Structure formats: structure tokens, C-alpha cells
Amino acid sequence: MIRRLAAAAAVFTVVLIVAGGVVTNTDSGLACPDWPTCFGSAIPRMTGNVAVEHTHRLIATAVGLCTVALVVLTLRRARQGWLAGALAGFSTLILAASFWAGRVKHVSGELPALSVALVAAGYLGCAWVIARARDVDGKLAAGALAVVMFQGLLGGLTVLYRLPTLVLVMHLGTSMVFMALALLLAFRLHEVEARTAAPRGLLWVTTAAIYLQILLGATVRHTGAGLVCVDLPYCRGALWPAGVHPMVHLHMAHRAFAFVVLALVCWSALRIARASRGLVRALAWTGPALVVVQIALGVITILTFKDLVPLTAHLLAGALLLADFVALLALTRHAPALESSPAAVGVAA
Amino acid sequence: MTCSRLLAVAAAALILPAAAMAESIEGAVDFSGKAPTPGKLHREADPFCAKKPMTDPAVLVKGGKLQNVWVHVTKGAKETAKPPATSVEMDQKDCMYEPRMTTAVVGQKIQAKNGDPVLHNVHTYLGASTLFNKGMPNDKAAPIEYTAKDEGVIKWKCDVHPWMRGFIGVSKSGLQAVTGADGSFKIDNVPPGKYTVEAWHEKYGTKTQEVTVEAGKPAKATFKYDGTEKGT
Numbered sequence: 001m002i003r004r005l006a007a008a009a010a011v012f013t014v015v016l017i018v019a020g021g022v023v024t025n026t027d028s029g030l031a032c033p034d035w036p037t038c039f040g041s042a043i044p045r046m047t048g049n050v051a052v053e054h055t056h057r058l059i060a061t062a063v064g065l066c067t068v069a070l071v072v073l074t075l076r077r078a079r080q081g082w083l084a085g086a087l088a089g090f091s092t093l094i095l096a097a098s099f100w101a102g103r104v105k106h107v108s109g110e111l112p113a114l115s116v117a118l119v120a121a122g123y124l125g126c127a128w129v130i131a132r133a134r135d136v137d138g139k140l141a142a143g144a145l146a147v148v149m150f151q152g153l154l155g156g157l158t159v160l161y162r163l164p165t166l167v168l169v170m171h172l173g174t175s176m177v178f179m180a181l182a183l184l185l186a187f188r189l190h191e192v193e194a195r196t197a198a199p200r201g202l203l204w205v206t207t208a209a210i211y212l213q214i215l216l217g218a219t220v221r222h223t224g225a226g227l228v229c230v231d232l233p234y235c236r237g238a239l240w241p242a243g244v245h246p247m248v249h250l251h252m253a254h255r256a257f258a259f260v261v262l263a264l265v266c267w268s269a270l271r272i273a274r275a276s277r278g279l280v281r282a283l284a285w286t287g288p289a290l291v292v293v294q295i296a297l298g299v300i301t302i303l304t305f306k307d308l309v310p311l312t313a314h315l316l317a318g319a320l321l322l323a324d325f326v327a328l329l330a331l332t333r334h335a336p337a338l339e340s341s342p343a344a345v346g347v348a349a
Numbered sequence: 350m351t352c353s354r355l356l357a358v359a360a361a362a363l364i365l366p367a368a369a370m371a372e373s374i375e376g377a378v379d380f381s382g383k384a385p386t387p388g389k390l391h392r393e394a395d396p397f398c399a400k401k402p403m404t405d406p407a408v409l410v411k412g413g414k415l416q417n418v419w420v421h422v423t424k425g426a427k428e429t430a431k432p433p434a435t436s437v438e439m440d441q442k443d444c445m446y447e448p449r450m451t452t453a454v455v456g457q458k459i460q461a462k463n464g465d466p467v468l469h470n471v472h473t474y475l476g477a478s479t480l481f482n483k484g485m486p487n488d489k490a491a492p493i494e495y496t497a498k499d500e501g502v503i504k505w506k507c508d509v510h511p512w513m514r515g516f517i518g519v520s521k522s523g524l525q526a527v528t529g530a531d532g533s534f535k536i537d538n539v540p541p542g543k544y545t546v547e548a549w550h551e552k553y554g555t556k557t558q559e560v561t562v563e564a565g566k567p568a569k570a571t572f573k574y575d576g577t578e579k580g581t
Contacts, residue, residue: 026477027504033554033579048476106579224511228394230468245394305470305482306508 002073002137006185009066009144013179014319016063019056020175021315024221025308028052029163034106035156036099060152063178067141067148070185074141078134087142090125091149093118098153105160119153137188144181151175165222172218176211179319180326187330196276197335198328199268206264206287207325213261214318216254225251226306232299258298262291265321272328280331283324290321373567374560375535378418378528378548382576384410390512397467398444398510405512406449407552414532415574417450418550419502419518421525422536423557425544430523432456436494439505439515441469441485446505446515450551453497454523461485461493461505469513472506475499502549516551539568548572554580 023029031049032038038054039045046054068091075084101115126146133139154171161167220226225247229235236244240252265287272284294317300310387404409416437453439446442464453459461471463485471493473480480503483493497503497519505515518525524544526534536546541564548556553574562568 022477026479027474027506028477031477048478052477109577224508225394227470227509230509245399247394305472305484307482308479 002070002077002141003186003188005066005070005073006141006182009063009070010179010182010186010323012059012063012066013175013182014316014323016056016059017172017175017179017319018312018316019052019059020172021312022308023053023056024168025306025311026052029158032057032159035102035159036152057155060155064148064152067145067182070182071138071141071145074135074137074185075133078138080132080134080138083129083132083138083142087126087129087145090122090129091145093125094122094149094153097122098156102156102160111160123150137185140181140185140188144178144185147174147178147181151178163222165219168222169215169218173211173215176214176319176322179323183323183326184330187327195331195333196272196280198272198275198280198332200329200332200334202264202268202271203325203329203332206261206268207322207329209257209261209264210318210322210325213254213257214322216250216257217314217318220251220254223247223250227302229255230302232302255298258291258295262288262295265291265325268325268328272332276332280328283328283331286324287321287328290317290324293317294321371538371540372562372564373535373537374420374422374524374539374544374546374562374570375533375567376420376570376572377532377534378415378420378550378572378574379532380410380413380415380574380576382574384408384576392444392510392512395444395467395510397465401443403443403445406445407514409530411530411532414528415550415553416528416530416532417516418528418532418534418548418572419450419452419516419525420528420534420536420546420548420570420572421452421518421520422522422539422544423547425542426522426524427540427542429521430454432458432497436460437497437517438462439471439517440464441471441507441513444469444507444510444513446507446513448515448527450516450518450527452518452520452525452527453503455497455500455519455521457497457519459495459497459503459517461495463488463490468509469507470509472508474504474506475501514551518549546570550574550578550580552580553578 026049028049031053034040038050044050044054071087072084075081097115097118101111105111123146126142130139130142133142151174154167154174157167158171228248228251235241235248235252241248269284269287273281276284297310297314297317301314304310385408390403390405392398392403432454436458437451438460440462444465463469466487468484468486470482470484472482481495500519500521503517503519507513524536524539526536528534539562541562544560544562546558546560556572558570560568560570
């Protein structure tokens, strides 16, 4: 049940990420001027941009509820139901304080300092719960709840502070962290002994590179640098133009880093696929295919002047690539021999 | 003269002047809050656009009056306007949309032009839906033509230059106007009757008013914004 719920949370999160992409790509981020309500209502008139923005919020609520159920089940399984109660209290404090802050900020323009202090206190409580949880599953589930609430707060800040770039980038980054946590939880019930040996150092580096590339992409998107170079494969007639605005360098860094990710993903895939079978092997081969699709989507995004479909698919493919490598991390075990020498792969196989 | 002829003449005498006596709704849009200082637009990423520094024209207030507000009749109009033969033009000049806010009638042609020697993509939205998204490589590009199909605000965006924004308010009745630099507006050819009139501003959203138009005198309407509105 816990595994299924965690898997459902991860799938919902991917849907949520796509919905968030649609919000950004249709300029719907400020369609609801207030937060957490929309025009003062939990169910506003769902038309146009309001429907897009509020659907995103409703999916986020579903993800949040899924996570609450996950925490309760995980902690009860560890006979720590009382800890779930404590976490519910701290979560209520965080949500109540942030909803109050959202209301005051919307009406008066000021963010009450007390609300910030209460949210901080709530998070200290969450940290205490995570520390007290007996098993890793409990810690992961409680951590996921803290992260999903933080994600909600960032969503509120994007509305209340009229789409600040840093918060928007953090909003996407946090959603990816949550998706990774949900996936880790979903795969944790696999027997450690049954896991495939793999060069986990390389896997970690590749996963970190994918995450960094997603953050770079989000920065490109939210600073409006997506089309500062519209020629391909060059930029303004050069491979990497000199003496240009930093936004052009940012755009080019995103393009160039895609090839670093491609190289790392291919290297990881080759090494893992040769030493594995079944699901792990399939996941390993999925990586390079996703990067190639992702690069193609990036090109199409530029050629179509950021058309909604390729632009949103570009975000989806990035999320799936990260999910792929998080799943690989969860389904493999450390193999020192594989870390030291690529030639050892054959021996391990 | 027969009785029926007399009745016809009497009816014509009543109806024709009513049509001829179409009046206007006029007034102004007041802004009572502290007008935000137009911020500098960061256009440095494109060398051509960077040559001419510009400030954000989203909120233009002069003497307590708000410019670029679309004032239009939303209820009460009995007739649908015949689309004018002329096109509404939206130009791209100095990496800005010109005009910022204008109007069109359903069925009227809208023409996008590029007056700049650089690429702009014209990305238009009605609500969350894209109407069209096409590139115009430079000032030699052929104009893009589009016929307004639905009522609402068409938002114009250039994704190459994200600060570029333009708006076209589209109505069926054609009973609409945009406030000028002095915040005033005048909607002509309004038959006597009761109307709901809406003001829309790109940052501060909508305000509505009920207006009664009587024969022989223009109706007055004043909308008030204070800068705390968070409409979209």
C-alpha cells in the first residue's frame, strides 16, 4: 500500500509538473491574484487562465493529501502513530500561518513577521519528527511532506510577489526533489540483496547533472532567455558569441550542458545495462533515448518560438529523465569494483 | 391618408429619430492611488533594442487619470456591429508593440507588422489559448493577418523580447473606446438604453458600471482605480 501510494504521489507529481509548465507557458501564473484562494474562493469560475492556474493548485492539493496518507501509513507501520499526530500538528501550524500570511499580504501588501516565525517553528517541528522517525521510510515520508508544503509556500510566494524569478526556479527545483523522494519511497521495498550492482558514484554524478540542467533550464525560462538565440546550432552566427549579454551566455550554457548530460547519461547507461537485466536494464537504456528526445524538443521549442506543446514536453522529458535516474539509484547497490574500473563491468556481469 | 398609413408615418417618426439620435457614453478613468514609477525595461540582451532605453508603459498615469483602459459595453447592446473594412494595425517598433492597447470588432481584420530590422515572434493569446504564433524576421516581413473571431482581450507577446506586450480589446457591438493620455474616453453611436459598461486595464483588471443612455444627451461614466487592484 505504501509503495503504491508513493508511486501514485510520484505520478501525480509528474502531472503536476506538466500542469505547472502549462501555467507558465500560457502566462496564467497571476490569473488568480490571491493565494491560497482564487478570487477569494476555493472553487472559482473555471475559465481561461483561471482554470489553468487553479487546476494546477487542485492537483497540488491532491499530491499533498497523498503525501499525508503516506506519512500516516508509514509512521503507523513503524508503531509511531503518535509521531504522525505530532507531524499533523506542525503541518497545521505551517499551513494556517502561511494561509493567514497569504491573506494579509494580498489585502495589505505586508507579510506579517509573526507568520514567518510560525512557519519556521512548524518546520523545526517537522525536523524533530524526521529525526525521531525510526526507519528510513518514515524519515523519507515525513521529509516528503515537509518538502511538498514548502513547495506550496513557494507557489504562494510566486503569486503574492508577482512571479519573482528566484522563487519560480526554486518552485520547479523543489517539485523535482519531491518527485525524487516519492520515487525513492516507492522503490525502497525492493530487497537490497536483489538490487543490481552498479557504479553508483557515476549514477549520483549523472543524476546531479540532470538536476542542475533542469535548474538551468528553469532559469533560462524564467529570465526570458529562451529565445535570445534563435539560430541553430549557432547563436548569433557563432558557436558561443563573445561580448554579449549574460542572458545569452545563460542560454548557451543550457545548450552546452545538454551535451555534458548526454555524455554522462550514455556512459552510465552503457555501464549499467551491460551488468544488469530486466527493469534496471530497461531504465538504463531509457536514459539516452530521453536525452535525445529532450535535445530534439529543445530545438523544436526554439524553431516554433516556444510553442506550448514542445515547450511543455521539454519540461516533461526533463522530469522523466530525472525520474529515470532516481529509479536507477533506488534499484541498484554500490559495487566498489565497478567504480574503480570500467573493465570490471564484464567481471561483475 | 388611410388609418394604416397614418400609423406607419407615426411609427417612422418615432423610430427613425431614435436611431438618428444615437448618443455617446463619455467620461474618464480616475487613478487615485500612488502611481508606480515606470521601471526601466531590461532590453540589453538584444543589441538593436538596447540602443533605445525604454520604461515600462504598463501603467501610465497623468494628472490622476489612467491611460490605455479599454472601456466597452458588455451588456445591453442589441446589435452586432458590422466589421469595419479597415484593418486594425499592431506594429512592432523599437522593440515595443504600438499601440499598447487598441480595439477591434468581431470579424474585423487585424494586421501585425514589423517595423524593426530584427526578428520578432508575434504570439497572441485569448485567455490561455494561443491564437497564432508566427515569426517576423525583420521589417521586410509580410504582415500577418488575422480575423478577430471572439470577444475578449487578445494579448500580444514577443517571446524573443519578453518585455513586449500589446492588447486588443475585441467586442461584438463595437461600443468601445480606449482612454487617451488624459484618461478620457468616448463611445460613439450608442442607442438610448440601459448598458453595463466595463473598464479593463492590463494590470488593474476590470470595473463595471450600469449606464443609462437617454436621447438627446451624452451619458457620463467615471471609473475609479486606486492602484490596489490585482486584476489580470
